[in-house]
Amino acid sequence: MDRKKMPDTIVTQSPIPYVDIGTQFAQERDDLMPIIEEILASGMYVGGPWNDKLEAALAERCGTKHAVALNSGTDALILSLAALGIGAGDEVITPPNSFVASTAVIAHVGATPVFADVLPDQNIDPAEIEKKITSKTKAIMPVHLTGRVADMGPIRDIAERHGLAVIEDAAQSIGSLYDGKPSGALGDAGCFSAHPLKNLNACGDAGFLTTDRDDIAEYARLYRNHGLVDRNTVARFGSVSRMDQIQAAILHYRLGKMDDLIERRRNNAALYRALLNPALAFSPPCRDIEFNSFHTFVIQVDHRDALQAHLSSLGIGTAIHYPVPIHLQPAAAYLGHKAGDFPVTELQSERIITLPIHQNLTEDEIRRVADAVNAFLAAAA
Incomplete structure (x- = not known):
């Protein structure tokens, strides 16, 4: 294999899947x-x-x-x-x-x-x-x-x-x-x-x-x-x-098991928030009247696509919910919208990335994800 084509990062730790339904x-x-x-x-x-x-x-x-x-x-x-x-x-x-x-x-x-x-x-x-x-x-x-x-x-x-x-x-x-x-x-x-x-x-x-x-x-x-x-x-x-x-x-x-599942997800979210650099990765805080079950854990960052590629190279699964707003989808063309009509949505669509938060994650895995995010964004900044 041509050394010039070899990946910059070699995964030496076990992958961290975005979801883990099999477990x-x-x-x-x-x-x-x-x-x-x-x-x-x-x-x-x-x-x-x-x-x-x-x-x-x-x-x-x-x-x-x-x-x-x-x-x-x-x-x-x-x-x-x-x-x-x-x-x-x-x-x-x-x-x-x-x-x-x-x-x-x-x-x-x-x-x-x-x-x-x-x-x-x-x-x-x-x-x-x-x-x-x-x-x-x-x-x-x-x-x-x-x-x-x-x-x-x-x-x-x-x-x-x-x-x-x-x-x-x-x-x-x-x-x-x-x-x-x-x-x-x-x-x-x-x-x-x-x-x-x-x-x-x-x-x-x-x-x-x-x-x-x-x-x-x-x-x-x-x-x-x-x-x-x-x-x-x-x-x-x-x-x-x-x-x-x-x-x-x-x-x-x-x-019957959902309360335990939600508690684990909420604990995972709390750990992410304690570990991620808030100056680089924005996670919307919960208000006192909210109890968030954390179906997903979404952060908003600069250099989103590059970060996702970097995390993938480390074996860390992520997702984007959702990269193309509905008003800019071909199916919605008949409604007559254009880029710029919903600026907050459009800006977020370029910055959002969903990190793994499923209930079977370990504390070490969350720390690995947070460390990888912080290190990459700090270097990119």
Whole structure:
């Protein structure tokens, strides 16, 4: 091999993966496999007692009257919008720095996404929401990005003054609190993903909806199963958005372990914050009214792309959530936005990098990551 083409850094320590789902299953295998085998032997794979158990446990956990198990967080958002009668000619205000689903669901029901810029903590700016309200606005959809609940006090005040619905995109925030109240209980509906990468994670696609409103829960329960009231009676044309029994059982089991998982992630975040140089790596602080479950740990830095490449050369996995804001995606071109329309979002998109924070990290591994980040950024500065 040509020495000139050899990498500058040779990894001599074990890699630090960004996620570690395999270890999670290895720790749970002896408990989960008998449950899964029992379901497989029963032949009842879609709908049944595990769905009912999960929904009851989720409603209790989120402090809501209802929880509806679904096949994805995306469908939870779509069904919430549809249940509220939002469609063609309506506008929904949401941030442009989320995963694409937050905007796509608005388009799917025929409504128009209206973007509002964000705060330094990456969550939607209530002051920007107020500026975007028109006679067509029907709802606000804040996104609790990274596990931090958006500033729901001002958002709910704005919604009440203008007669708007509030749909929480709580995909990343199970277990998080705002002023002592759980994520998912702060609006008309809370929409959660249980994708394998989430803190409460299934072994496939899954999601759920939480609400205190009987009409939203009834709509979602009916629609998720073709609109069937019974085997031979269709009340409204629906679709398939059911959660299967195996995913429901896995989530029910993992829900019981979620507090420990969140505590480990919060401890990891606290250690990162103690070790990282705040002059070089900005991590938005948590306010006293926030309890952040840390789905992700995102810092904002200069030289982001070079830092990510350097960490990769050391065997340290990272991610970027998200490098291209939604308003600049090809799919959103019809909305007519251009670079510069949402300056805070756009600046953050060039500086954000997500460090490993999963619950199986050791203190030594976190120190290795923080040391690598500090050393690289100090040299780059």
